[in-house]
Amino acid sequence: MRKLTWTLLFAVLFALQGLAQEHYTEGPVWNVTTIRVKPAHLDEYLTALQQNIKPFWDEAKRQGVVMDYKVFIKETQSSPQDWDIALCILYKNHAQLDGLAAKLEAIRDKLPGGKKAAQEGNEKRGEIREIISTELVQEITLK
Numbered sequence: 001m002r003k004l005t006w007t008l009l010f011a012v013l014f015a016l017q018g019l020a021q022e023h024y025t026e027g028p029v030w031n032v033t034t035i036r037v038k039p040a041h042l043d044e045y046l047t048a049l050q051q052n053i054k055p056f057w058d059e060a061k062r063q064g065v066v067m068d069y070k071v072f073i074k075e076t077q078s079s080p081q082d083w084d085i086a087l088c089i090l091y092k093n094h095a096q097l098d099g100l101a102a103k104l105e106a107i108r109d110k111l112p113g114g115k116k117a118a119q120e121g122n123e124k125r126g127e128i129r130e131i132i133s134t135e136l137v138q139e140i141t142l143k
Contacts, residue, residue, distance in 0.1 A: 027139035028067060029091045034083035034132040041128040042084065049087075052121040055111060057089070065103045067092055083132045094138075 037045045049071065057069040068090040074083055091097060108118045 022143070024140035024142050026093075027141055029094055029097070029136060029138045031089045031091070031134065031136055033087045033134045035085045035087065036082070036130045036132055037084045038128045038130075045085070045125065045128055048121065048125050052118070052125075053087075056107060056118075059107050059111065060104065063103075063107065065100070065107065066090060066096075081132075 035045075057066065060066045061068060066089050070086075070088040070090075072086040072088065074086070105115075109115055111118070113120075
């Protein structure tokens with residue numbers, strides 16, 4: 001009886017999983033960080049991204065650690081607490097996130113200035129921005 005109960009439970013769970021994906025196909029995964037830049041510091045922040053973050057993500061992309069990255073500027077404001085910039089990193093799938101920290105640290109350490117320069121740049125950017133949220137979202141293709 002116990003074996004039959006477990007078999008039925010697994011069958012139901014498998015069927016539910018199949019129903020959940022009958023409407024779409026899973027695609028790549030995005031890590032989206034939304035940021036509010038302090039007033040009058042947008043140009044300074046974008047310069048910091050260009051000088052420090054862009055070379056890092058370009059190298060990560062070249063090495064295949066990430067598929068792509070995008071920077072978005074929000075053109076509308078819903079409230080004074082809204083975000084200004086979204087930094088988006090594209091991964092092929094969830095498996096590409098395995099061991100990600102070690103891979104990114106290796107890239108950081110090979111760039112000019114290494115870990116120390118990266119930490120100093122992060123501290124300077126932290127003075128002129130507030131991270132609103134960091135989300136992991138997955139693209140889907142509707143069937």
